[in-house]
Amino acid sequence: xxxAWRLRSTRRxxxxxxxxxxxxxxxxxxxxxPGVAVVIEALRNSAVLDALRSPAAPTAVTLLVGLTWAGxxxxxxxxxxxxxxxxxxxxxxxxxxxxxxxxxxxFLQRAAGVVAAWLAAAALxxxxxxxxxxxxxxxxxxxxxxxxxxxVTAVAWLLGQAAPRRAWWLGLTVAALAVLAASxxxxxxxxxxxxxxxxxVPLLLDAVRGPELLAQSVRWHAAATTARYGDVQSALGDLxxxxxxxxxxxxxxxxxxxxxxxxxxxxxxxxxxxxxxxGAGALAAAAAALAVVSGAPFxxxxxxxxxxxxxxxxxxxxxxxxxxxxxxxxxxxxxxxxWRLFALHAVAPTVMALATAGLAITVLALAGTSPDPLxxxxxxxxxxxxxxxxxAKGQIPxxxxxxxxxxxxxxxxxxxxxxLADAPLxxxxxxxxxxxxxxxxxTTDAVVVGAVVVGLLVLSLRTRVKRL
Amino acid sequence: xxxxPSTAPAPGTDLxxxxxxxxxxxxxxxxxxxxxxxxxxxxxxxxTGPNGSGKTTLxxxxxxxxxxxxxxxxxxxxxxxxxxxxxxxxxxxxxxPPPLSRSLVLAEYLALVGTxxxxxxxxxxxxxxxxxxxLGIAALAHRFxxxxxxxxxxxxxxxxxxxxxxxxxxxxxxxQRLDPDRLELVARxxxxxxxxxxxxxLASHSPTLVAHLADERLELDEASALxxx
Numbered sequence: 001x002x003x004a005w006r007l008r009s010t011r012r013x014x015x016x017x018x019x020x021x022x023x024x025x026x027x028x029x030x031x032x033x034p035g036v037a038v039v040i041e042a043l044r045n046s047a048v049l050d051a052l053r054s055p056a057a058p059t060a061v062t063l064l065v066g067l068t069w070a071g072x073x074x075x076x077x078x079x080x081x082x083x084x085x086x087x088x089x090x091x092x093x094x095x096x097x098x099x100x101x102x103x104x105x106x107f108l109q110r111a112a113g114v115v116a117a118w119l120a121a122a123a124l125x126x127x128x129x130x131x132x133x134x135x136x137x138x139x140x141x142x143x144x145x146x147x148x149x150x151x152v153t154a155v156a157w158l159l160g161q162a163a164p165r166r167a168w169w170l171g172l173t174v175a176a177l178a179v180l181a182a183s184x185x186x187x188x189x190x191x192x193x194x195x196x197x198x199x200x201v202p203l204l205l206d207a208v209r210g211p212e213l214l215a216q217s218v219r220w221h222a223a224a225t226t227a228r229y230g231d232v233q234s235a236l237g238d239l240x241x242x243x244x245x246x247x248x249x250x251x252x253x254x255x256x257x258x259x260x261x262x263x264x265x266x267x268x269x270x271x272x273x274x275x276x277x278x279g280a281g282a283l284a285a286a287a288a289a290l291a292v293v294s295g296a297p298f299x300x301x302x303x304x305x306x307x308x309x310x311x312x313x314x315x316x317x318x319x320x321x322x323x324x325x326x327x328x329x330x331x332x333x334x335x336x337x338x339w340r341l342f343a344l345h346a347v348a349p350t351v352m353a354l355a356t357a358g359l360a361i362t363v364l365a366l367a368g369t370s371p372d373p374l375x376x377x378x379x380x381x382x383x384x385x386x387x388x389x390x391x392a393k394g395q396i397p398x399x400x401x402x403x404x405x406x407x408x409x410x411x412x413x414x415x416x417x418x419x420l421a422d423a424p425l426x427x428x429x430x431x432x433x434x435x436x437x438x439x440x441x442x443t444t445d446a447v448v449v450g451a452v453v454v455g456l457l458v459l460s461l462r463t464r465v466k467r468l
Numbered sequence: 469x470x471x472x473p474s475t476a477p478a479p480g481t482d483l484x485x486x487x488x489x490x491x492x493x494x495x496x497x498x499x500x501x502x503x504x505x506x507x508x509x510x511x512x513x514x515x516t517g518p519n520g521s522g523k524t525t526l527x528x529x530x531x532x533x534x535x536x537x538x539x540x541x542x543x544x545x546x547x548x549x550x551x552x553x554x555x556x557x558x559x560x561x562x563x564x565p566p567p568l569s570r571s572l573v574l575a576e577y578l579a580l581v582g583t584x585x586x587x588x589x590x591x592x593x594x595x596x597x598x599x600x601x602x603l604g605i606a607a608l609a610h611r612f613x614x615x616x617x618x619x620x621x622x623x624x625x626x627x628x629x630x631x632x633x634x635x636x637x638x639x640x641x642x643x644q645r646l647d648p649d650r651l652e653l654v655a656r657x658x659x660x661x662x663x664x665x666x667x668x669x670l671a672s673h674s675p676t677l678v679a680h681l682a683d684e685r686l687e688l689d690e691a692s693a694l695x696x697x
Contacts, residue, residue: 242614243571252576252589257583260580260583267571268569271571326567330533332556332559333581334581334585335586466551
């Protein structure tokens with residue numbers, strides 16, 4: 001079967017493989033390595049080094065890794081690591097070949113990617129320590145631990161795919177175990193767990209159900225196709241978790257439309273509870289980072305990163321805005337105009353932003369720090385506007401998909417990427433800009449920038465809504 | 469209804485729909501050959517014809533989502549334009565599968581549609597239950613949209629368009645993916661709207677629906693569309 005598939009597939013020949021290796025090598029040598037060196041040098045300061053060497057660091061690492069494993073389990077329920085082309089899934093799932101054999105290779109490929117991501121993060125952190133004290137043994141130990149942690153992450157991801165209905169509880173169990181084991185040294189923890197879970201891989205591959213595998217593959221495939229052609233809203237829609245619980249919860253309440261739409265949106269999102277909790281947690285983390293951005297080192301980067309995180313997290317609560325955009329494109333169903341629908345559906349993400357920011361600031365204040373609500377407000381309000389603006393974006397104009405021939409090849413991909421990334425770039429730009437202006441004491445300018453950005457986004461949103 | 473351009477009255481407010489030589493072209497490709505007809509309030513027009521003859525395009529023109537390339541058309545006394553709130557209040561159309569809320573169950577979204585048109589919550593919930601029962605899908609009230617079959621989706625789309633008040637109801641092939649029993653339910657539901665005074669325009673390949681509902685019939689000819697090319 002593999003031989004037949006190989007004959008049908010468009011594999012690289014030797015020359016193409018050699019060229020790919022050459023390009024990757026050149027990129028690694030002249031782009032990635034200098035970039036990593038710059039980042040390591042930038043991170044090599046007393047604040048970062050003290051944090052990495054503090055007595056609490058091993059506990060924090062264990063908790064972070066454990067929560068990542070829990071998260072991987074939850075993610076696996078919606079889109080797991082084994083996602084091959086739908087026709088191939090039908091082929092494999094219908095044969096008498098054991099799934100541990102048929103699905104092994106796609107799983108190992110995805111697992112290798114996960115391990116590589118962990119390794120890269122560990123190399124960065126370990127590189128900072130190595131550059132400071134030259135302890136090569138500690139550096140190697142960090143790398144080995146990251147490989148083990150990455151392997152367990154991949155298996156946790158597969159666990160979610162193999163048992164999607166129980167993924168929520170399994171993830172919670174993993175998180176609870178991580179909390180209980182937080183006092184153990186991380187490397188020992190991972191060394192004990194990794195061999196045990198590796199043994200479970202064949203069993204988990206056998207447990208993956210055919211319909212689930214096919215549904216996830218179709219979802220990924222559709223998303224990849226739509227993302228390739230610029231329709232990211234549809235692509236993300238394909239990947240978003242679908243509700244299965246809470247069908248009897250009361251989502252509609254009486255009273256004014258504002259309250260009814262906000263409650264319906266929030267209860268609707270709560271029906272995908274894992275997604276709700278993840279979004280709220282990420283939003284609170286972003287608000288907490290923004291609240292301390294003024295006094296933090298690399299305030300501009302932290303502000304931009306926090307704004308980006310807030311942008312991604314708010315997306316969880318913006319299903320209503322996306323629905324308003326789809327209604328606007330096909331009017332006449334709901335009695336409200338598209339602009340009013342946007343306003344009504346903007347209430348739920350606004351409530352969540354206020355609630356999580358309030359919670360984050362309160363917790364920081366109780367912890368003895370002095371959180372500053374100004375950067376939180378000056379970033380979250382524009383990011384909310386960016387979300388509404390992005391929801392009304394519509395599909396990519398066909399003109400942007402036409403080839404852009406240059407001596408360096410077709411650059412139409414850059415045009416598409418810049419069209420796709422405008423909203424997150426604006427969000428990150430506002431976050432970074434506000435943080436920088438506040439850091440240099442230009443508070444009035446920061447307020448003006450925030451207000452101008454919101455004003456421009458609202459004006460542009462009105463234009464987009466009219467074009468839907 | 470008589471497709472006779474020379475004798476038909478000019479478009480006016482006494483008619484629900486008046487069309488004179490309405491045509492749609494994109495570049496040089498004709499999507500709808502010139503069509504002329506009148507439809508009085510409370511009557512039902514069945515638009516029939518083979519695939520590609522322009523039925524859906526005509527319905528899109530009447531629903532105000534496709535501007536005509538030529539001719540004159542009046543719907544409820546005004547040029548059709550979905551951007552006009554007054555037009556939207558009078559005209560309900562089901563041309564494509566409607567956008568659904570992925571996180572609300574069927575009854576909830578149906579009630580939300582009702583409240584958006586001015587109903588209080590409790591009457592909107594009652595109306596939602598009645599509509600689901602009318603089309604034989606009351607048992608699906610607490611399902612999410614992604615849990616429906618294609619036929620159930622079609623029926624739910626019809627309940628959504630029936631949940632809102634309207635003077636003119638436009639439906640594109642409401643019989644799609646329905647078995648004969650469900651088709652009978654749909655026909656009876658539309659007959660009730662017709663009896664209540666709603667003007668109805670539907671494109672259909674179903675002899676059952678056309679026989680049940682049509683007062684007037686407009687046969688679009690694929691040959692006419694091709695001859696225009």
